[in-house]
Amino acid sequence: MRAPFALSLIVLLATSSATLANDSPGMSSPPSMSAPSFDAASEYRAGVDALKANRFAEARKSFDKVLDVAPTDANVNFLAGMADAGLNDLKSAAKHYERAVRSNGKLVIAQRELGVTYAKLGNREKAQAALDKLQKLDAACAGTCEDAQKLKEAIAAVQAAMTSPPQASLETDPPLLFASAAAGDHAYLDAVSLIHEGRYEQAIVSLQRARASFGAHPDILTYLGFANRKLHRYDVAESYYRAALAAAPEHKGATEYFGELMVERGNLEGARAMLARLDNICTFGCAEADELRQWIREKHAPAS
Numbered sequence: 569m570r571a572p573f574a575l576s577l578i579v580l581l582a583t584s585s586a587t588l589a590n591d592s593p594g595m596s597s598p599p600s601m602s603a604p605s606f607d608a609a610s611e612y613r614a615g616v617d618a619l620k621a622n623r624f625a626e627a628r629k630s631f632d633k634v635l636d637v638a639p640t641d642a643n644v645n646f647l648a649g650m651a652d653a654g655l656n657d658l659k660s661a662a663k664h665y666e667r668a669v670r671s672n673g674k675l676v677i678a679q680r681e682l683g684v685t686y687a688k689l690g691n692r693e694k695a696q697a698a699l700d701k702l703q704k705l706d707a708a709c710a711g712t713c714e715d716a717q718k719l720k721e722a723i724a725a726v727q728a729a730m731t732s733p734p735q736a737s738l739e740t741d742p743p744l745l746f747a748s749a750a751a752g753d754h755a756y757l758d759a760v761s762l763i764h765e766g767r768y769e770q771a772i773v774s775l776q777r778a779r780a781s782f783g784a785h786p787d788i789l790t791y792l793g794f795a796n797r798k799l800h801r802y803d804v805a806e807s808y809y810r811a812a813l814a815a816a817p818e819h820k821g822a823t824e825y826f827g828e829l830m831v832e833r834g835n836l837e838g839a840r841a842m843l844a845r846l847d848n849i850c851t852f853g854c855a856e857a858d859e860l861r862q863w864i865r866e867k868h869a870p871a872s
Contacts, residue, residue, distance in 0.1 A: 598753030608634050608815045612783025613749070614643065619647060624654030635829025637815045638784035642672035649681060661685050674705065676718045683726035690731060698724045768795040786816040790825060797829055805829055818849050818854060822858035831860075831867045839864050 615630030637645055649664030665682035668675055683698030706719040713719075729774035755777035763772035772795050779788050793808035806829060813823035827842030842862065846857035 598756050604768045608637050609782045609785040613781075615651070616648060619651055619654070622654065624651045626653040626669055628655065634783050639809055640667065640671045641779075641784055641811075642668045642675050642678065643780050644677040645671065646675065646681070649678070649685075653681070653685065653817065656687055658685055662689065669701075672713075673701070676702070676705065676715050676722050678704070680718075680722035680725055683722075684729040687726065687729035695730050696727060699723065702726060749781055752778045755781070756788065759795075763791065763795060766798075768798045771795045784815045786812040786819040786822055790817065790819065790822040791838060793822070793829070794825055797825070797832070802829065802833060809816070820846060820849060820854060820856040823849070824860045828863050831863045 611630045611633045615627045615634065618624075618627035618630060627646060628651040631644055631651060634644050635641070635648060645664045645668035649661040649668065652658070652661035652664060662685045665685060668678035669682060672678070679698055679702050681693050683702065686692075686695035686698060702723050705715075706723060709716050709719055730828075738856060751769065757775045759771045759774035759778060762768070762774060765811050772792060775788055775792050775795065779785070784786060789808045789812035793805040793812065796802075796808065797805035806826070809822050809829065811828035812819055813826065816822070823842050823846050827839045828847070830836075830838040830842065839860065843857060843860050846854065846860060850857050
C-alpha cells in the first residue's frame with residue numbers, strides 16, 4: 569500500500585528541511601510505504617482488519633505470527649486478547665492482557681479488559697487488583713493527563729463487571745484498535761521531527777502511536793531504540809534494537825545503531841560483530857557500515 573501523493577510530498581519536505589546528525593537514524597519514509605516488504609507489519613494490519621470485521625480466528629492467527637517476533641509487544645498482546653475474547657476464550661484472553669500490562673502498565677485499555685475478563689472468569693480477587701491499579705493511575709493523573717477520561721471509563725467498566733459482567737465489545741478504544749495507516753504515518757513523521765529537535769520523550773510518545781498502527785515495524789522499533797539511547801536508557805534501547813532485528817534480521821539501521829550502542833557501552837567486540845553483519849549484508853558497502861566503522865575507529869582510537 570503506497571502513501572498518497574500528498575503524504576509523499578510531506579516526507580520530501582520533512583527530509584529536505586532538516587539534516588540528520590551523523591549518529592541519527594535515517595528511516596524517514598513513513599511505515600506505510602515500506603510495510604509491504606515487512607511481514608510482521610503486514611500481519612499486524614491484517615489482524616487489525618480481521619478484528620474490525622469480527623473475523624476473530626483470522627485475527628488471532630495474524631497476531632500469533634506477529635507475537636513470534638515481538639512476544640512482549642503490549643499493543644499486539646492486547647489485540648490478541650481481544651481476538652481471544654471474540655472467540656469466547658477468556659482464559660487465553662486474560663493471558664494476553666497480562667502480558668500487555670506487564671510490558672506497559674499504563675496501557676489503560678489493557679488494564680480495563682484484564683479486570684473485566686477476570687470478573688467474567690469469576691476471579692474477584694484479581695479483578696479487584698486490576699481495579700486497584702486503574703484507581704492508582706487515576707489518582708496520579710488527577711484528571712489532568714491525556715488518559716483521564718479513559719481511566720474514568722475503565723474504572724466504571726471493571727466495577728460494573730464485578731457486579732454484572734457486561735458483554736464483550738470491540739468498541740473499547742476504536743482509535744487504538746483501528747488506527748489507520750495514515751494516522752500511523754502522521755505520528756511517525758511527527759516523531760522524526762521531534763528527534764531532529766532533540767525532543768526524545770515526545771518522540772517516544774509519537775512512536776508509540778505509530779506502533780499502534782504498524783505493530784513491530786523495524787523502523788519504529790529502531791527509532792524507539794535511538795530515542796531511549798539518547799536519554800541514556802541503554803537497556804531499554806537495547807531491547808528495542810533486538811526487537812527490530814528479530815522482526816527484520818537484515819535491517820541495516822537497527823544493526824548500525826545497535827553497534828553504536830555497544831560502542832557507547834564499551835563493548836568493542838560486540839560492535840565489531842555488528843559491523844561484520846553489516847559488511848555481510850552490504851556486499852558492495854553501505855553508509856551504515858561506514859558510519860559504524862567510523863564510530864569504532866574514533867571512539868576507541870589509541871590515546872596519543
